[in-house]
Amino acid sequence: MTETYDLRRTAVLLIDPYNDFLSQDGKVWSRLEPVARQVGLLDHLREVIASARATGVRVVFVPHRRWQPGDYETWDHPTPSQRKIQQFHHFARGSWGGEFHPDLQPQPGEVVAQEHWGSSGFANTDLDMQLKQYGITHVALVGVLANTCVEATARFAMELGYHVTLVRDATAALSPEMMHAAHELNGPTYAQAIVTTQQLIAALDGSPR
Template sequence: MTPPRYDKESTALVLVDPYNDFLSEGGKVWPRVKPVAEAVRLIDNLRALHAAARKAGIQVAIAPHRRWEPGDYEDWQHPNPTQIAIMRRHSFARGEWGGDWHPDFAPRPGDIIATEHWAQSGFANTDLDQQLRQRGITHLIIVGLLANTCVESTARYAMEIGYHVTLVRDATAAYSEELMRAAHDLNGPTYAHAILTTAQLLAALPGPVIAE
């Protein structure tokens, strides 16, 4: 697959759920993600893409999950299995370390921080689309957690409303290799415009970016 052109004026790097609970040792969800994350060098690749995007002048956006608060989902008619798990383990709890940004991916001035999504799509019931379109963004590079849930749902929604979507195989993780394969080899080709590795994407970004 030939990488598309990524113009800095129209491209955004979208970080999905970059919380300590997902990405840091001691996080509530990290133990389930860790085997795949370490196998693909997730943290190193996210750091490389994050730094390269900023160096190239590409817009950085964060699509954060709802930070759990007492009472969340308890009186809902149809909480999904992920929401039930969050309700039980208090993932991404507001005001706690696990619900803070991983320090390497904390927002900086000029970043987009979308309103928090309650389910899996970073677009559904948030202001992410409006914030991107107001800045002339047409191309999205979507990374973060999890490959087969929030990343996939955010990317599918983006395609549906007209964005060019790039997935990055080794800048995401899931609970198993089978789920990673489903995300990138089975489902991804049905909606994504490009599915690249971190090295391929770094080589395609504008500016003097050199992969390590």
Template sequence: MTTTYDPSITALLCIDFYNDFLSEDGKLWPWVEEIATENHLLDNLRTIVSTARAAGIKIYHVPHHRWEPGDYVNWKYPSPYQLGAAQRQAFAKDTWGGTFHPDFPVLEGDILVKEHWGSSGFPNTDLEHQLKAYGREKIICVGLLANTCLEATGRYGMELGFHVTLVRDGTAARSPEALHAALDIDAPTYAHEVLTTDELVRAIKATV
């Protein structure tokens, strides 16, 4: 692995770090609990975020749309996942589940991106603008889910010309099959690096 992570051109994208996903009482935690526990996801995310902050890598919070009454009612073609989210009231606005996990607050100097309605953090948001405004051309994608929002954001980022890094144990999915498809089958078609947390931390520290 020869990639370097110059803090002046690198961004860490924290995708959907909501309580509903990352906390034990979250509505969607049962989806990822088995893999997240096996991969030590929470500990790895804490390590990745703290390492990035210490190195001066800018943190971007990339949140999914928070459900509100009336969402998707007048949409002609909402996706099954969008309809499911509405039924479950996932990440409901002004609720605990729709709040960022307490270990990952938005701090001064962080970038809070506009919420994405689909899977990718790029369409209909200001993510691309916020990255380019700060000269960020390398993106490290961590968060949930591996085969939906993480993959869609990383793939779209590659299409826009960004260097994309994924972290194997910095994400999770609803099944081992979904995780395998996202990281071992799909990722090599667009990601420039697929690292472990330890590998990423070493690369960041070696750069600075």
């Protein structure tokens, strides 16, 4: 890997780190677990966030809309994913499943962007404004799901002019085929770098402070 990062202008975007996705009794965990365990998702998320904080890279939380009664019921055309959220109440507001994983909690001063309704963390939120206010030009994306919210947020970041890094083993999807599509087929069309957790950590450690 030859990428270097200006640590003052780099942010790790942590997408949807909810208990429903990442914890043992989460509503989606049983479907995510095979891929998550194969890639070492939770350990790698912990490592990326710890490295970012140690090197002064900004950590930004990018949360999905937490379901609450009435969501999507009167919409003209909710997506299939939104229909599933409406049916199963994924990451419901006020529930344990709608809380961030205990190992992935915001620290004082870290940005928690407005919740996104669809897949992109940028659409109809303050994420772009927050990143610009901190002078961020480079974003590394981790979290879930690789082929939906991570990919949509990364593509939107590219369109807005950010340098995009995907961290292939600090995300997961509901099947190996979805992971393959995210990192081998789609990612190379828009991301400047697709790396492993250890490659990203080495790049951050080796970048000038």
